[in-house]
Amino acid sequence: MAEVKLFGTWFSPFSRRIEIALKLKGVEYEFIEEDLSNKSPLLLKYNPVHKKIPVLLHNGKPICESFVILEYIDETWECPSIWPRDPYERATARFWAKFFDEKCVPAMWKVCWSKGEEQEKLKEECTQLLKILESVLSGNKFFGPGENIGMVDVTGNFVAYWFGILQELAGLHVFTKEKFPNVGEWIDEFHNCSIIKENLPPKDKLTAHLQARFQAVAASK
């Protein structure tokens, strides 16, 4: 029986982050693909509060919430460290990871599914968020810290990959390289990083999956 198991989905940016972290640490794990329309009894048992993926199971003990899991992975398998060791850099990293998850992901997801006045407000909100990212990346290739790609960049995976596909399907141009050149360069570097490239869902498969969801929503109205 595998010591480490990860409950996730192939298309979730949150479970993909955990996979990258485990691979960076060289930890072998068993991936359990969940059907979110029919969640398994094990998932519901291991995450009774949120009933969501990802859930990491280590020696039979569950850990839930992607950011909590990422800190757990760094503290349990110590080398190489994936979060900064310096307290200030670690606090900054936590701040930007939270910014991605609590500000960027909800706004950039909702803007693609909304209409009319609500969409206009969300477009403005997304623009303001992208302006913040643009200014942070001024003079920096990555969120790092330092010169190399780090876990903060990995937690930005929704912005760097999923959002581009979603906004195209929604017919939006909230992010363009012309409007946000620093973010554009960061996205290019993100895609050039081998461990990230190997752990992104294939573009055509993800596009088809998201397109099917758009069509399902349109059909239900």
Added chain:
Amino acid sequence: MASCVKLLGNPHDKTERLLKANPVFHDGQSICESLIIVQYIDDARNNGPSLLPSDPHDRALARFWAAYIDDKWIPLYKELKETSTEEARKEIIERICEGLILFDEAFVRCSKGKPFFGGDNIGYLDIALGSYMGWLKATEEINGRKFLDQHATPSLAQWAEKFYSHDAFKEVVPKTQKLVEIDKMVQGSGKPASGC
């Protein structure tokens, strides 16, 4: 520990407010978001016990519940303030109380028979929940009903009493009556009170 709590101020101000008005400075660098600040203080300490448990799984549990308190439970108070119909208010209060039942179970698990979430001493999760107890008491008084009581949440109610009487928090956690007055004042101005 006392300096950590005093640094928190109103521990659940949101990011924009902190960025504008209340960053914490350490050696000329700023840190924002209250729980991030608490973790920074813990990481940067040179001596003394950690605010987080030593076991990685127990640390993950503490972080999980702190995130739940911050992201799911505290926003209910703002929702309550912005809701005017009696039926909708009842529903939100029920959700607040359901959260307290979850915390009661979490307390039994995390404390392992000791007085605090952190064990013998106050820890990260005690701070995350305890810092909001002032507003919980004020909200109880404003709404004329107890949320935290001996019957539904016996372990948590005992913890709350110990927390309130701890020296580190007596000076910091605002008095209930003061918060009720602030709430009345703010309701009169039509804006939500800070921290809720």
